[in-house]
């Protein structure tokens with residue numbers, strides 16, 4: 499008999515978690531203005547708000563913390579960090595930052611000007627925020643199929659080359675670079691194929707534009723290329739990631755994702771001009787060039803995390819857990835963005851809460867219901883996150899309205915996945931009775947979802 503699949507690690511340290519009553523949760527959520535970002539983590543049983551910075555580090559990463567060099571300038575930890583990034587990506591110029599959005603802030607301070615257009619596949623919320631505060635436009639050229647949650651495509655995060663080429667042809671002078679997010683978080687953690695990355699490179703070369711990767715989950719993207727794309731089955735993850743990065747001029751990285759650290763990020767590039775242009779902003783916003791907002795010990799742990807998480811077994815364990823949860827939801831016929839993405843399941847709220855109009859934010863309503871049901875904290879990736887149009891100030895209802903269940907790396911077991919699936923089934927079974935959503939009582943001008951205040955209708 500073939501042995502079943504099991505995790506590629508065993509557990510050395512544990513952290514208790516606590517259940518609560520429905521009555522307690524009702525009070526806590528009301529006090530949090532129906533925004534799960536405002537909840538205390540102690541009031542959460544299973545926390546799926548993000549997979550960012552919430553992973554469990556390995557024993558080698560913990561050991562590396564003790565060897566951190568906390569020298570202000572030229573620390574050995576910086577060189578461990580820099581050399582590992584260069585080894586994996588091929589990029590020689592590295593700027594450390596305290597997380598991914600800080601990398602965006604530093605690089606975009608140099609690259610993005612008022613009136614610019616930045617085309618790519620779906621821009622992540624902080625990326626879009628950093629573009630829009632500079633009075634520039636993020637132009638989403640993702641394939642149309644990504645919007646149909648029930649369509650099974652192997653690379654649903656892809657850029658539509660025709661859309662991209664049209665934008666470049668029409669706005670050539672306004673475009674400082676093309677940005678490709680791998681995996682495509684906003685479209686559901688969906689991967690981008692190597693073939694598509696090559697198509698983007700060819701278009702970029704034709705119009706003489708550089709290509710930037712928003713690479714938070716580049717290793718998960720490489721896993722999907724290995725599993726799904728012709729010609730990559732026998733390549734290692736490190737060979738595939740090297741090839742991916744050979745098609746870009748630089749990257750911004752939230753190391754809180756695929757480097758499995760609790761805090762950290764960086765810019766890496768082959769363009770000396772980008773490095774020279776951005777480095778002053780690192781000193782201004784983050785810190786000196788050999789720490790950029792990170793401790794020496796954190797740079798050590800990041801280097802090891804990056805090395806370990808570009809190995810197949812680690813990624814296989816991770817992505818198979820996400821697929822396990824997807825399989826459980828299939829049993830209950832709960833609709834989500836298909837196929838399951840790399841880091842999360844994105845539940846299609848508009849297909850479930852059909853009586854809640856879009857103006858009452860179905861995905862946020864589903865997020866609220868799941869928390870009240872079982873203390874499980876997901877996150878709305880929908881109309882609240884989509885924010886208002888910077889020009890018209892209207893809500894943007896054009897995209898998907900999803901409840902994201904992000905799975906932290908190496909944190910929960912498949913028993914927890916079973917609890918999540920059944921809790922969601924219980925909400926699903928009473929969906930017809932949910933007829934009212936939520937309304938906004940206060941919001942901030944950009945990135946409103948973190949601090950928005952809501953009321954139940």
Ligand SMILES: *Cc1c(COP(=O)(O)O)cnc(C)c1O
Nearest residue numbers: 597598599622624683712714752
């Ligand atoms: C998380 C993330 C970011 C921002 O990184 P932070 O570390 O959260 O600041 C940018 N892009 C993508 C695709 C992300 O997933």
